[in-house]
Amino acid sequence: NAGVTQTPKFQVLKTGQSMTLQCAQDMNHNSMYWYRQDPGMGLRLIYYSASEGTTDKGEVPNGYNVSRLNKREFSLRLESAAPSQTSVYFCASSVGPGSGFASEKLFFGSGTQLSVL
Amino acid sequence: GENVEQHPSTLSVQEGDSAVIKCTYSDSASNYFPWYKQELGKGPQLIIDIRSNVGEKKDQRIAVTLNKTAKHFSLHITETQPEDSAVYFCAANRAGAGSYQLTFGKGTKLSVIP
Numbered sequence: 001n002a003g004v005t006q007t008p009k010f011q012v013l014k015t016g017q018s019m020t021l022q023c024a025q026d027m028n029h030n031s032m033y034w035y036r037q038d039p040g041m042g043l044r045l046i047y048y049s050a051s052e053g054t055t056d057k058g059e060v061p062n063g064y065n066v067s068r069l070n071k072r073e074f075s076l077r078l079e080s081a082a083p084s085q086t087s088v089y090f091c092a093s094s095v096g097p098g099s100g101f102a103s104e105k106l107f108f109g110s111g112t113q114l115s116v117l
Numbered sequence: 118g119e120n121v122e123q124h125p126s127t128l129s130v131q132e133g134d135s136a137v138i139k140c141t142y143s144d145s146a147s148n149y150f151p152w153y154k155q156e157l158g159k160g161p162q163l164i165i166d167i168r169s170n171v172g173e174k175k176d177q178r179i180a181v182t183l184n185k186t187a188k189h190f191s192l193h194i195t196e197t198q199p200e201d202s203a204v205y206f207c208a209a210n211r212a213g214a215g216s217y218q219l220t221f222g223k224g225t226k227l228s229v230i231p
Contacts, residue, residue, distance in 0.1 A: 004160070031216060033216070033217065040223060042123075042222055042223040042224050043206065043221045044221075045219075048217040050215060050217065056217070058217065090160050090161070092160070092216075094216045104149055104151065104212065104219075105151070105166075105216075106161075106216055106219070108160030108161050108162065109160050110158070110160050111158075111159075111160055
């Protein structure tokens with residue numbers, strides 16, 4: 001099992017460019033998440049998908065869009081990148097609601113380091 | 118909403134010594150408290166969690182304690198080893214509320230000096 005796989009691992013963009021971060025999980029999890037990690041800020045939730053077919057905003061959704069392509073894949077799109085979006089992005093998944101305490105554990109990918117110049 | 122504060126932000130210990138990281142939370146309804154470890158270049162990984170129906174939980178060299186009255190919980194690492202060097206995040210949530218409501222602390226960078 002690969003777990004949660006993110007691509008690319010590194011990316012440099014110019015201000016105004018667009019790009020999509022890809023995420024796939026092979027654990028048959030229902031819920032998927034996108035976080036950003038900035039120095040001294042911890043992990044902040046951008047968007048999440050509680051189950052296939054649903055997406056919702058997290059704490060910092062401005063400037064981002066998401067697509068839950070199917071149960072396995074959840075992508076994050078930056079339509080017009082800004083320097084403030086320079087960050088490390090993590091995708092995560094969990095079993096999902098209705099699974100008792102097992103649903104609480106988050107499984108993270110290894111991250112995408114994005115620089116916007 | 119929930120607010121989780123974590124201290125210290127950096128911590129250096131000698132190999133073999135103990136390390137303690139403390140977190141406080143604001144929402145008295147929170148009852149699930151996980152700890153994640155993030156090694157360099159990797160994503161966070163759950164290492165231990167505790168629910169409010171217990172005051173302490175141990176797993177080998179790692180233990181977590183919870184004081185519901187004071188609304189704080191702590192991670193204790195004994196006999197530290199170089200491989201314990203990492204960033205540690207505490208978090209709080211209401212069990213069953215959905216992981217999207219998990220609130221993280223800002224992290225503690227632990228360095229274990231050989």
